[in-house]
Amino acid sequence: NAGVTQTPKFRxxxxxxxxxxxxxxxxxxxxxxxxxxxxxxxxxxxxxxVGEGTTxxxxxxxxxxxxxxxxxxxxxxxxxxxxSQTSVYFCASSYEGPSGAQHFGDGTRLxxx
Amino acid sequence: xxNVEQSPQSLHVQEGDSTNFTCSFPSSNFYALHWYRWETAxxxxxxxxxxxxxxxxxxxxxxxxxxxxxxxxxxxIKGSQxxxxxxxLCAFGTSYGKLTFGQGTILTVHP
Numbered sequence: 001n002a003g004v005t006q007t008p009k010f011r012x013x014x015x016x017x018x019x020x021x022x023x024x025x026x027x028x029x030x031x032x033x034x035x036x037x038x039x040x041x042x043x044x045x046x047x048x049x050v051g052e053g054t055t056x057x058x059x060x061x062x063x064x065x066x067x068x069x070x071x072x073x074x075x076x077x078x079x080x081x082x083x084s085q086t087s088v089y090f091c092a093s094s095y096e097g098p099s100g101a102q103h104f105g106d107g108t109r110l111x112x113x
Numbered sequence: 114x115x116n117v118e119q120s121p122q123s124l125h126v127q128e129g130d131s132t133n134f135t136c137s138f139p140s141s142n143f144y145a146l147h148w149y150r151w152e153t154a155x156x157x158x159x160x161x162x163x164x165x166x167x168x169x170x171x172x173x174x175x176x177x178x179x180x181x182x183x184x185x186x187x188x189x190i191k192g193s194q195x196x197x198x199x200x201x202l203c204a205f206g207t208s209y210g211k212l213t214f215g216q217g218t219i220l221t222v223h224p
Binding site: 031033035040041042043044045048050056058059090097098099100101102103104105106107 | 144145147149155156157158159162164202204206207208209210211212213214215216217
């Protein structure tokens with residue numbers, strides 16, 4: 001019973017490097033979300049998707065790109081990592097959008113040196 | 114940017130105490146109000162999703178109420194236990210499909 005799976009769980013990057021975080025869900029959910037969690041800032045929405053092939057900007061989208069080519073996968077990309085992007089990243093999915101409970105992955109801890 | 118505020122920021126109670134937290138949100142464009150429980154080193158887990166003014170939800174010793182006209186929700190915990198220690202998040206949802214989270218209330222229950 002996997003639910004929402006995030007890979008990798010930890011990663012250290014150097015400034016300027018690129019990487020992709022993968023979120024996979026096996027619950028046939030339409031809606032998927034990427035958040036970042038920083039001390040004292042709570043969960044802030046980066047990008048989200050309301051269905052396969054769609055993406056939309058959240059509260060803090062700058063420096064990130066996303067793709068939802070398959071319904072079960074939502075990818076978060078950092079093209080040129082910056083120290084300000086050091087954070088814990090959470091992916092979530094829901095069946096009914098804003099009226100459906102969100103199911104979260106275990107998070108990816110990313111450090112940019 | 115929507116303003117979702119939670120109070121208090123942190124709370125220390127003794128085992129057996131009852132407690133409550135507040136979530137304030139915009140009263141316009143309301144679609145749903147969520148409560149999540151977030152334990153240290155884990156991911157947030159949904160407690161309640163409420164969509165109608167006057168909604169009341171209950172799960173064991175935890176309950177929540179919703180007032181969409183004045184823009185607030187209360188979360189109540191009756192007879193707090195040490196295992197209730199966690200961060201409690203509320204989130205406001207609009208019809209656009211996304212949620213805006215508050216910063217959370219950190220609850221510590223002392224044995």
